[in-house]
Amino acid sequence: MITPQVLNEWYPVAMASQIRAGQRRETQLLGIPVTVKMSDGAVAVHGESDSFPVMERFGHVWTCLGSPAHDLFAVPEADQPGRRLVDVGVVRVKCSPLRAVENFLDIAHFPFVHTDILGAEPHTEVNRYEVQIREGSDEVWATKVTFYQPQAAKSAEGGIVTQYMYRVPAPTVSVLYKTCPVMPDAWDVIGIFVQPLTEELCDVWPWMALFDDVTPEAELIAFQQMIFLQDRSILENQIPRLLPLDPGMEIPTQADLSSIAYRRWLKKRGLTYGAQMVAA
Amino acid sequence: MIRLHDYVLSASCYKVRLMAALLGVRLDLEAVDFHPGRAHKSLAFRQLNPAGTLPVMVVDDLVLTESTAMLVYLARLAGPEWLGPGTPQASAQVQQWLAFSGRLAASLGLARLHDMLLYTGDIEALRRDGHLALRELESALTECRFAGHDWLVGTAPTIADIACFPNVALSQDGGVTLDPYPAIRLWSRRVRSLDRFVEMPGIHRLHELRPAPAEA
Ligand SMILES: N[C@H](CCC(=O)N[C@@H](CS)C(=O)NCC(=O)O)C(=O)O
Ligand SMILES: [Fe+2]
Numbered sequence: 001m002i003t004p005q006v007l008n009e010w011y012p013v014a015m016a017s018q019i020r021a022g023q024r025r026e027t028q029l030l031g032i033p034v035t036v037k038m039s040d041g042a043v044a045v046h047g048e049s050d051s052f053p054v055m056e057r058f059g060h061v062w063t064c065l066g067s068p069a070h071d072l073f074a075v076p077e078a079d080q081p082g083r084r085l086v087d088v089g090v091v092r093v094k095c096s097p098l099r100a101v102e103n104f105l106d107i108a109h110f111p112f113v114h115t116d117i118l119g120a121e122p123h124t125e126v127n128r129y130e131v132q133i134r135e136g137s138d139e140v141w142a143t144k145v146t147f148y149q150p151q152a153a154k155s156a157e158g159g160i161v162t163q164y165m166y167r168v169p170a171p172t173v174s175v176l177y178k179t180c181p182v183m184p185d186a187w188d189v190i191g192i193f194v195q196p197l198t199e200e201l202c203d204v205w206p207w208m209a210l211f212d213d214v215t216p217e218a219e220l221i222a223f224q225q226m227i228f229l230q231d232r233s234i235l236e237n238q239i240p241r242l243l244p245l246d247p248g249m250e251i252p253t254q255a256d257l258s259s260i261a262y263r264r265w266l267k268k269r270g271l272t273y274g275a276q277m278v279a280a
Numbered sequence: 281m282i283r284l285h286d287y288v289l290s291a292s293c294y295k296v297r298l299m300a301a302l303l304g305v306r307l308d309l310e311a312v313d314f315h316p317g318r319a320h321k322s323l324a325f326r327q328l329n330p331a332g333t334l335p336v337m338v339v340d341d342l343v344l345t346e347s348t349a350m351l352v353y354l355a356r357l358a359g360p361e362w363l364g365p366g367t368p369q370a371s372a373q374v375q376q377w378l379a380f381s382g383r384l385a386a387s388l389g390l391a392r393l394h395d396m397l398l399y400t401g402d403i404e405a406l407r408r409d410g411h412l413a414l415r416e417l418e419s420a421l422t423e424c425r426f427a428g429h430d431w432l433v434g435t436a437p438t439i440a441d442i443a444c445f446p447n448v449a450l451s452q453d454g455g456v457t458l459d460p461y462p463a464i465r466l467w468s469r470r471v472r473s474l475d476r477f478v479e480m481p482g483i484h485r486l487h488e489l490r491p492a493p494a495e496a
Contacts, residue, residue, distance in 0.1 A: 015316060089316025092398055094455075115485065203398075218311040218319065222288040225315070229289055229481030232396070233452065 001277065002030055005270040007066030009171055012193035012205050014061040015087050019043050028197045029065060030273060036061055058207055059087040060193055073139070073169030077177075077189045077209050086217065088206035088224045095235040096274035097172045097196035098243040100204055102262060103231055104174045104192050105166050107147050108255040113230050116150050120159075123148040126255035133265060140168040140265050142258040153188060154223040155212045156181035168262055171271040172196055183211045190224070199274045200241050204228070242276035282307050284350075285328070285336040287314035289396075291389050291446035292347040293335040294480045295381075299351050299442045301478040303358040315397050348378040351439040364438040373433045377440035383413050384447040391454030392447075403455070410456045414464065417444065421463035430470055437474060445471045449483045 007030070014025045014036040024037040034052070036045050045052045045063040055062040055072050062072055077083060093100060103109075108126050110119030129145040145164035152162045165177040165187070172194035177187035189209040194202050206224050244250065245267040252260050266275060282300075284307045286293045300307045312334055313319040321332045329336045329345045337344040337353070344350050355362035364370040387409035393399040394406065420432065432440040449468050451458060458465055471477070472486045479485045 018316070087316065090398060092396055094395075216311065218313040218317070221313055221315075221317070222311045226288045226481050229396075233482050233484075236452075 001272045001275070003270045003272055004066060005069070006030065006171075006273045008064065008069040009066075009271070010055060010062045010064050010068060010072045011172060012060045012195050013045060013063050014043075015089065015205065016043065016056045016059055016061050017087065019061060027195070027203070029063065030196055031198050032065060034063070036063075058191065058193070059085060060205055060207065073137070073173070075175060075189065075191070075209070077187070080209075082213075083189075083209045083211060084213065084217075084220070086208040086210065086220050086224075088208065088221050088228070090203050090205055091225070091228055091232065092201070092203050093232050093235050094201055095238060096200055096241060096243050097194045097202040098266065098274040099235055099238055099241075100192065100194045100202055101168065101172060101174050102243060102259050103235055104176070105142065105168070105258045105262060106256075107145060107164070108253075109234070110147060110149070113234055114227055118149050118152070118227065119147065120150050128254065129257065131257045131261045133261065137169070140166075140258065140261050142166040142261075152179065153181050153210070153212070154215045154219055155210075166258060168265070171266060171269075171273075172202075180211050182214075186211050188212075192228075196273055202274075240276055243274060244276045245272070246277065281339070282354075283310060283338045284308065285310050285312050285325075285334060285338070287312050287320075287334050289481060290314065290334050291392070291450055292333075292385060294446045294483075295347045295443055296335050296337065296350045296354070297480070298446070298478055299354050299362075299439065302442070302474055302476050303354055303362070304476065305354055305358045348381060348439075348443055351378070351443055355439050361436065362439050362442075364440070365434045370433050374438055374440045377432050378443050380413070380416075381443035381447070384410070384444060387413055388447045388451045388454055388456055391456060392450055393454075395454050407454065407456050410451060410454065414448070414451070414456070414458070414461055417448065418461040418463050421467050425463060430467070437471070441467070441471060446480075446483070453482050 011029055013027060013029055013034060019036055019038060026035050032047055034045055034047050043054050043056055043061050045054050052063045052065055053068060057072055058075060058078055078085060111121050111124045127146050129142055131142045134141050143165045147162055148159060149162045150159045152160055162179045167175050169175060175189060175191040177189055180186045180188040191207045193205040193207060196202050206228055208224060245263050284296055286309045314334060319325055320334050326332050331345055335347055337350045364374045387406050390401050391403060391406040391410055394401045394403050429435050431437050448464060
């Protein structure tokens with residue numbers, strides 16, 4: 001359902017480098033046709049008659065179809081020297097944009113969907129972790145998450161217990177921080193920026209800010225695409241198609257804390273595009 | 281050393297990775313930024329393969345740009361039984377299926393690239409052509425079963441099965457369901473249960489059969 005709150009949020013609509021290279025992208029946002037292209041030397045986003053505000057950040061073009069309720073979220077790590085910023089490219093998924101975000105927050109599926117990479121049996125237990133809504137920024141955060149991973153990143157040379165933090169800084173965005181295999185005191189940053197085309201169709205733009213000056217770019221991209229494409233077939237088969245925000249037939253477990261917090265946060269803020277409002 | 285210019289999401293590249301894994305042959309993989317970088321269309325890559333397609337296999341002076349030829353190379357090198365029984369009829373049938381795998385790529389494969397990576401194309405026509413190819417495959421596999429065989433040619437798996445498997449197993453990614461094709465689904469399980477089988481995103485390994493529930 002489109003609410004004023006939904007309209008007043010920022011959403012990703014393109015990869016900035018592709019538009020700057022002269023590509024024109026005819027796409028959709030919240031069911032409304034929009035075009036992203038260069039116009040008078042600047043990136044512009046317009047609909048059939050209106051033009052919309054544009055923000056270029058984290059390698060992508062962001063827009064808002066209403067009046068932006070706030071600035072786009074910050075990722076201070078994006079400006080940290082020594083990090084490699086990698087645009088992974090668009091993947092279309094026939095699922096609710098909210099389900100794409102929720103799946104990104106879930107670690108319990110790692111051993112079963114990302115077998116021998118992000119998880120492996122018998123290491124299936126999700127240890128207790130903490131979830132909070134941060135005051136001020138009004139973001140969902142999950143911290144103190146740990147999980148055993150056979151190959152945590154392209155740069156990992158064996159199994160490690162990875163530490164994670166997850167945040168939801170915007171309704172269709174999630175950013176995670178995970179142990180960087182080559183710099184154990186630093187976090188690698190990986191995001192998914194989800195463009196809601198309709199309530200059941202989205203374009204997903206994964207993005208990374210990593211410490212790794214060895215791995216060729218094509219391999220970093222391939223690694224992340226491999227992971228995300230393992231999720232895609234799962235996401236396209238989830239039922240109900242829309243994300244239920246009210247407790248219904250789904251029985252959450254302790255591992256689902258972040259998902260529960262995300263659903264409550266969406267509901268309280270009226271961010272219901274891609275959500276199912278009646279109990280399933 | 282066998283070098284494969286590879287893209288992790290490409291069904292044609294996976295054909296070759298799967299064949300090599302089944303044969304126990306090591307490939308030296310070189311990741312190409314197919315998406316979003318379109319590096320396979322760059323001038324530098326076209327020096328290697330003017331067609332601008334993946335995979336490309338390089339072994340010393342030999343440069344192969346057709347995945348089916350790569351299957352022949354690998355089988356001849358490390359497992360000639362994968363070329364089939366070698367009778368005139370069987371050899372011709374293997375060739376027939378290798379060419380047929382090109383039709384799968386041009387229908388199911390492009391439908392997948394359309395749905396997943398936003399390639400342009402007439403999606404309804406691609407899916408329809410995909411179904412036509414699947415119907416042919418279904419009927420051939422059913423005939424095989426009536427003759428008491430599990431595989432496309434002869435009584436053991438060949439490069440014909442490996443050539444056809446990827447785009448069939450990934451058909452759902454392009455919005456084409458395998459629900460109407462029971463013989464294909466059984467054959468797909470058979471391929472996935474081969475010793476040393478490797479998966480790719482969208483193709484899941486068979487989970488070990490769990491013990492049957494105890495009687496109440
Ligand atoms: N020569 C064919 C090409 C296979 C093919 O179509 N590969 C796709 C990737 S899955 C490709 O490179 N497409 C780029 C294009 O056709 O321009 C083969 O080896 O089977
Ligand atoms: Fe996943």
